[in-house]
Amino acid sequence: MQxxxxxxxxxxxxxxxxxxxxxxxxxxxxxxxxxxxxxDFEKIVVDLSELSFMDSTGIGVLIGRYKRMKEKDxxxxxxxxxxxxxxxxxxxxxxxxxPKIV
Amino acid sequence: MKYSNFMEVTFKALSVNEGFARVCVxxxxxxxxxxxxxxxxxxxxxxxxVTNCVVHAYPTSVKGDVTLRCELEGDLxxxxxxxxxxxxKDIEKAREPFFSTKPSAERSGMGFTxxxxxxxxxxxxxxxxxxxxxxxxxxxxxxxxxxGF
Numbered sequence: 001m002q003x004x005x006x007x008x009x010x011x012x013x014x015x016x017x018x019x020x021x022x023x024x025x026x027x028x029x030x031x032x033x034x035x036x037x038x039x040d041f042e043k044i045v046v047d048l049s050e051l052s053f054m055d056s057t058g059i060g061v062l063i064g065r066y067k068r069m070k071e072k073d074x075x076x077x078x079x080x081x082x083x084x085x086x087x088x089x090x091x092x093x094x095x096x097x098x099p100k101i102v
Numbered sequence: 103m104k105y106s107n108f109m110e111v112t113f114k115a116l117s118v119n120e121g122f123a124r125v126c127v128x129x130x131x132x133x134x135x136x137x138x139x140x141x142x143x144x145x146x147x148x149x150x151x152v153t154n155c156v157v158h159a160y161p162t163s164v165k166g167d168v169t170l171r172c173e174l175e176g177d178l179x180x181x182x183x184x185x186x187x188x189x190x191k192d193i194e195k196a197r198e199p200f201f202s203t204k205p206s207a208e209r210s211g212m213g214f215t216x217x218x219x220x221x222x223x224x225x226x227x228x229x230x231x232x233x234x235x236x237x238x239x240x241x242x243x244x245x246x247x248x249x250g251f
Contacts, residue, residue, distance in 0.1 A: 019121060021117070021120050021121070021149055021153065022117040022120055022153045022156055022157065023117035023118055023120050023121065025208075029208070053124070053142075053145065053146075053149075055146050055149040055150055055153065055213075055216065056150060056210045056212040056213050056215075056216045057153060057209075057210070059210040059212060060207075060208040060209050060210040061208060063208065063210065064208035083139070084139070084142045084143075084146065087219070087220075088146075088212075088216060091212070091215065091216070091219055092210060092212055
Protein backbone atom coordinates (compact mmCIF):
# COMPACT_ATOMS: atom_id res chain seq x y z
CA MET A 1 0.00 0.00 0.00
CA GLN A 2 1.21 3.45 -0.93
CA UNK A 3 -0.66 6.56 0.12
CA UNK A 4 -0.25 9.93 -1.56
CA UNK A 5 -1.91 13.16 -0.47
CA UNK A 6 -2.24 16.79 -1.49
CA UNK A 7 -4.33 19.76 -0.39
CA UNK A 8 -6.00 21.96 -2.97
CA UNK A 9 -8.57 24.69 -2.22
CA UNK A 10 -9.08 23.43 1.33
CA UNK A 11 -9.76 19.89 0.06
CA UNK A 12 -7.47 17.05 1.16
CA UNK A 13 -7.10 14.51 -1.67
CA UNK A 14 -5.81 11.09 -0.63
CA UNK A 15 -4.83 8.48 -3.22
CA UNK A 16 -4.69 4.84 -2.07
CA UNK A 17 -2.38 2.76 -4.29
CA UNK A 18 -2.19 -1.03 -3.98
CA UNK A 19 -4.16 -3.59 -1.99
CA UNK A 20 -6.22 -2.88 1.13
CA UNK A 21 -6.58 -6.04 3.22
CA UNK A 22 -5.77 -7.18 6.75
CA UNK A 23 -2.06 -7.09 5.98
CA UNK A 24 -2.03 -3.44 4.87
CA UNK A 25 -4.83 -2.24 7.19
CA UNK A 26 -2.63 -1.22 10.10
CA UNK A 27 -0.25 0.83 7.93
CA UNK A 28 -3.21 2.41 6.13
CA UNK A 29 -4.89 3.39 9.43
CA UNK A 30 -1.75 4.94 10.90
CA UNK A 31 -0.80 6.78 7.70
CA UNK A 32 -4.29 8.17 7.07
CA UNK A 33 -4.63 9.32 10.69
CA UNK A 34 -1.29 11.07 10.39
CA UNK A 35 -2.34 12.82 7.16
CA UNK A 36 -5.82 13.64 8.51
CA UNK A 37 -4.25 15.35 11.53
CA UNK A 38 -3.08 18.20 9.29
CA UNK A 39 -5.23 21.26 10.06
CA ASP A 40 -5.59 22.96 6.66
CA PHE A 41 -8.62 21.39 4.96
CA GLU A 42 -12.39 21.35 5.22
CA LYS A 43 -13.20 18.10 3.46
CA ILE A 44 -11.48 14.88 2.39
CA VAL A 45 -11.66 13.03 -0.92
CA VAL A 46 -10.38 9.43 -0.84
CA ASP A 47 -9.42 8.52 -4.41
CA LEU A 48 -9.53 4.75 -5.06
CA SER A 49 -8.53 4.82 -8.73
CA GLU A 50 -5.20 3.11 -7.94
CA LEU A 51 -6.62 0.59 -5.44
CA SER A 52 -6.19 -2.82 -7.06
CA PHE A 53 -7.91 -4.89 -4.35
CA MET A 54 -10.07 -4.36 -1.29
CA ASP A 55 -12.03 -6.68 0.99
CA SER A 56 -14.27 -5.94 3.97
CA THR A 57 -11.24 -5.07 6.09
CA GLY A 58 -11.10 -1.89 3.99
CA ILE A 59 -14.64 -1.03 5.09
CA GLY A 60 -13.55 -1.21 8.73
CA VAL A 61 -10.57 1.05 8.00
CA LEU A 62 -12.72 3.64 6.17
CA ILE A 63 -15.49 3.67 8.80
CA GLY A 64 -12.86 4.11 11.51
CA ARG A 65 -11.53 7.20 9.72
CA TYR A 66 -15.08 8.48 9.18
CA LYS A 67 -15.80 8.29 12.93
CA ARG A 68 -12.58 10.11 13.70
CA MET A 69 -13.27 12.96 11.25
CA LYS A 70 -16.92 13.21 12.21
CA GLU A 71 -15.77 14.47 15.61
CA LYS A 72 -14.03 17.32 13.76
CA ASP A 73 -17.04 17.86 11.49
CA UNK A 74 -14.98 17.10 8.36
CA UNK A 75 -16.82 15.08 5.70
CA UNK A 76 -15.15 12.32 3.67
CA UNK A 77 -16.05 11.50 0.07
CA UNK A 78 -15.13 8.50 -2.10
CA UNK A 79 -13.88 8.96 -5.66
CA UNK A 80 -13.20 6.49 -8.47
CA UNK A 81 -13.99 3.14 -6.82
CA UNK A 82 -13.60 0.01 -8.95
CA UNK A 83 -16.83 -1.80 -9.77
CA UNK A 84 -15.83 -4.41 -7.21
CA UNK A 85 -15.16 -1.91 -4.41
CA UNK A 86 -18.47 -0.33 -5.32
CA UNK A 87 -20.25 -3.67 -4.79
CA UNK A 88 -18.81 -3.85 -1.26
CA UNK A 89 -19.70 -0.21 -0.55
CA UNK A 90 -23.30 -0.72 -1.67
CA UNK A 91 -23.55 -3.95 0.32
CA UNK A 92 -22.34 -2.27 3.51
CA UNK A 93 -24.08 1.09 3.06
CA UNK A 94 -20.75 2.94 3.20
CA UNK A 95 -21.97 5.63 0.78
CA UNK A 96 -24.48 6.76 3.41
CA UNK A 97 -21.50 7.83 5.51
CA UNK A 98 -19.06 8.74 2.75
CA PRO A 99 -20.89 9.76 -0.42
CA LYS A 100 -19.40 9.00 -3.81
CA ILE A 101 -18.36 12.00 -5.88
CA VAL A 102 -17.84 11.99 -9.63
CA MET B 103 -16.44 -37.19 -18.38
CA LYS B 104 -16.19 -33.80 -16.69
CA TYR B 105 -12.83 -32.05 -16.48
CA SER B 106 -11.46 -32.16 -12.94
CA ASN B 107 -8.40 -30.86 -11.15
CA PHE B 108 -7.38 -29.81 -7.67
CA MET B 109 -4.63 -28.12 -5.70
CA GLU B 110 -3.92 -27.73 -2.01
CA VAL B 111 -1.51 -25.49 -0.15
CA THR B 112 -0.87 -24.99 3.55
CA PHE B 113 0.61 -21.83 4.97
CA LYS B 114 1.00 -20.10 8.32
CA ALA B 115 -1.89 -17.92 9.54
CA LEU B 116 -0.13 -14.64 8.87
CA SER B 117 -1.69 -11.63 7.16
CA VAL B 118 1.21 -11.48 4.70
CA ASN B 119 -0.12 -14.76 3.25
CA GLU B 120 -3.52 -13.29 2.33
CA GLY B 121 -2.22 -11.88 -0.94
CA PHE B 122 -0.48 -15.19 -1.66
CA ALA B 123 -3.73 -17.10 -1.12
CA ARG B 124 -5.65 -14.76 -3.44
CA VAL B 125 -3.09 -15.00 -6.23
CA CYS B 126 -2.73 -18.75 -5.77
CA VAL B 127 -6.47 -19.40 -6.22
CA UNK B 128 -6.80 -16.90 -9.06
CA UNK B 129 -3.89 -18.48 -10.95
CA UNK B 130 -5.31 -21.98 -10.50
CA UNK B 131 -8.84 -20.99 -11.59
CA UNK B 132 -7.63 -19.36 -14.81
CA UNK B 133 -7.81 -22.79 -16.54
CA UNK B 134 -11.65 -22.47 -16.44
CA UNK B 135 -11.45 -19.18 -18.36
CA UNK B 136 -13.39 -17.09 -15.83
CA UNK B 137 -14.27 -13.44 -16.40
CA UNK B 138 -12.32 -10.72 -14.59
CA UNK B 139 -15.37 -10.11 -12.40
CA UNK B 140 -15.61 -13.79 -11.46
CA UNK B 141 -11.90 -13.93 -10.55
CA UNK B 142 -12.25 -10.78 -8.42
CA UNK B 143 -15.31 -12.29 -6.67
CA UNK B 144 -13.31 -15.44 -5.86
CA UNK B 145 -10.23 -13.50 -4.71
CA UNK B 146 -12.36 -11.38 -2.39
CA UNK B 147 -14.15 -14.39 -0.88
CA UNK B 148 -10.81 -16.17 -0.33
CA UNK B 149 -9.36 -13.05 1.25
CA UNK B 150 -12.28 -12.84 3.68
CA UNK B 151 -11.98 -16.49 4.71
CA VAL B 152 -8.20 -16.33 5.16
CA THR B 153 -8.54 -13.08 7.12
CA ASN B 154 -10.90 -14.86 9.52
CA CYS B 155 -8.23 -17.53 10.09
CA VAL B 156 -5.51 -14.90 10.59
CA VAL B 157 -7.54 -12.71 12.96
CA HIS B 158 -9.67 -15.19 14.90
CA ALA B 159 -8.44 -18.81 14.67
CA TYR B 160 -5.25 -18.51 16.69
CA PRO B 161 -5.69 -15.93 19.47
CA THR B 162 -2.26 -16.50 21.00
CA SER B 163 0.96 -15.33 19.39
CA VAL B 164 1.61 -18.89 18.18
CA LYS B 165 0.05 -19.00 14.74
CA GLY B 166 -1.06 -22.32 13.28
CA ASP B 167 -1.78 -23.54 9.77
CA VAL B 168 -4.30 -22.52 7.16
CA THR B 169 -5.05 -25.01 4.40
CA LEU B 170 -6.45 -23.82 1.12
CA ARG B 171 -7.89 -26.44 -1.21
CA CYS B 172 -9.34 -25.65 -4.60
CA GLU B 173 -11.21 -28.25 -6.65
CA LEU B 174 -12.44 -27.88 -10.20
CA GLU B 175 -15.19 -30.14 -11.52
CA GLY B 176 -16.52 -29.12 -14.90
CA ASP B 177 -17.39 -25.44 -14.51
CA LEU B 178 -17.77 -25.65 -10.72
CA UNK B 179 -15.10 -24.31 -8.37
CA UNK B 180 -15.07 -25.54 -4.78
CA UNK B 181 -12.74 -23.76 -2.38
CA UNK B 182 -12.18 -25.01 1.16
CA UNK B 183 -10.25 -22.91 3.65
CA UNK B 184 -9.61 -24.58 6.97
CA UNK B 185 -7.66 -23.98 10.16
CA UNK B 186 -6.95 -25.91 13.37
CA UNK B 187 -7.79 -23.02 15.62
CA UNK B 188 -10.21 -22.34 18.45
CA UNK B 189 -13.36 -22.50 16.33
CA UNK B 190 -16.36 -20.17 16.06
CA LYS B 191 -18.65 -20.21 19.12
CA ASP B 192 -21.84 -19.22 17.33
CA ILE B 193 -21.73 -19.72 13.57
CA GLU B 194 -25.20 -18.25 12.93
CA LYS B 195 -24.27 -15.10 14.81
CA ALA B 196 -20.91 -14.87 13.03
CA ARG B 197 -22.69 -14.98 9.66
CA GLU B 198 -24.95 -12.04 10.52
CA PRO B 199 -24.05 -8.79 8.71
CA PHE B 200 -22.05 -6.33 10.84
CA PHE B 201 -21.50 -8.85 13.64
CA SER B 202 -17.94 -8.81 14.98
CA THR B 203 -16.36 -10.17 18.12
CA LYS B 204 -13.77 -7.42 17.74
CA PRO B 205 -15.68 -4.21 16.88
CA SER B 206 -13.16 -2.10 18.81
CA ALA B 207 -10.48 -3.23 16.34
CA GLU B 208 -12.42 -1.53 13.50
CA ARG B 209 -13.72 -4.81 12.09
CA SER B 210 -16.66 -4.34 9.77
CA GLY B 211 -18.22 -7.72 10.58
CA MET B 212 -19.02 -8.19 6.89
CA GLY B 213 -16.66 -11.06 6.07
CA PHE B 214 -19.23 -13.84 5.76
CA THR B 215 -21.73 -11.51 4.07
CA UNK B 216 -19.15 -10.70 1.39
CA UNK B 217 -18.34 -14.41 0.93
CA UNK B 218 -22.06 -15.21 0.57
CA UNK B 219 -22.58 -12.37 -1.90
CA UNK B 220 -19.64 -13.22 -4.13
CA UNK B 221 -19.94 -17.02 -4.13
CA UNK B 222 -22.94 -19.24 -4.95
CA UNK B 223 -22.84 -21.19 -1.68
CA UNK B 224 -20.92 -20.95 1.60
CA UNK B 225 -20.91 -23.66 4.25
CA UNK B 226 -19.18 -23.32 7.61
CA UNK B 227 -18.27 -26.17 9.93
CA UNK B 228 -16.60 -25.30 13.22
CA UNK B 229 -15.76 -26.93 16.54
CA UNK B 230 -13.07 -26.57 19.17
CA UNK B 231 -10.56 -28.27 16.85
CA UNK B 232 -10.89 -25.78 14.02
CA UNK B 233 -13.02 -24.23 11.32
CA UNK B 234 -13.65 -25.10 7.71
CA UNK B 235 -15.30 -22.78 5.19
CA UNK B 236 -16.40 -24.42 1.94
CA UNK B 237 -17.45 -22.14 -0.91
CA UNK B 238 -18.63 -22.97 -4.40
CA UNK B 239 -19.05 -20.91 -7.53
CA UNK B 240 -20.10 -21.88 -11.02
CA UNK B 241 -17.92 -20.22 -13.63
CA UNK B 242 -19.39 -18.56 -16.71
CA UNK B 243 -22.86 -19.04 -15.20
CA UNK B 244 -24.15 -15.75 -16.63
CA UNK B 245 -22.74 -16.25 -20.09
CA UNK B 246 -24.19 -19.78 -20.19
CA UNK B 247 -27.66 -18.65 -19.21
CA UNK B 248 -27.58 -15.86 -21.79
CA UNK B 249 -26.60 -18.35 -24.46
CA GLY B 250 -29.37 -20.64 -23.34
CA PHE B 251 -27.18 -23.55 -22.25
